[in-house]
Amino acid sequence: MEYTISSISDLSCFKEYDFVFYCAACGVQSKSNTNIIEITEVNLLFPIRLSSFLRNTKVRLVTFGSYFEIGDSDSNKEWIEEEIIYSRNSFTGNYILTKKAFSYFNYISKSTIHFILPTIYGEYEDENRIIPYLINNLKNGLEVHVSKGEQIRQYIYVNDLIFCLWSVLNEPIENNVYNAPYAETFKIKDIIYMIACHFRSKQLVKIKGEFKDNSMKILKIKSSEIFLKHNFNFIKLNDNLDVYFN
16 A cells, blocks of 8 residues: 555554555755755654654554765765764755654664665656666667766665565564665766667767766765675666666
8 A cells, every 4th residue: 555645644544554664755856846844844754753653563664765865975985874874974955964864863763674775776767867867868869968977876776676675574673774785886977888888879879078976976885784694686787778668
């Protein structure tokens, strides 16, 4: 069963479930016009109320953070959970502010099973994100407007992530903050090149490096031990681009 926040009038509706996954987020897109009140309600206040309500029930609440909570970093290390929580790096935007506050709340209160996620990709993601944006523009012979692509990011396919989460949730697991797994680490420009090569047509590739990408140069998390012990076999991005064409 899926719910939207606006449709929930009584939190007791969640008591019948074994797991509740809170996947809502607000203000993700940097150009979003969403106001700070709504962003704070969705990303911070409502999940705190929900976790407090479910604390003494059989229900396990699963929530999510983002490795963008690391902030502005050029360190090539993989950050562990505690380092992300207490990171004093600068960052921009109310989305990261509220997500970081909620991760801190979970780290202190142990109220939910809270996963800090890398970049997730898949065939149903927003068309303005880098992979579908590149594919749609190149497929239609349009210019691609991107930064120089020097930023380093970790990627995992959405179905692989779901499988990993279900695997650990079906084992004994305490409420805490856990870094989710990742499959591969890329410079953004390597993803651009990979997708351009997928089309095998140079005349379609007209890339303009007009935009600066000086913030958050390197975002890397160290997967939690609860994932590492499984030795999951992740699909590679280059082998999985066809999902966007089916």
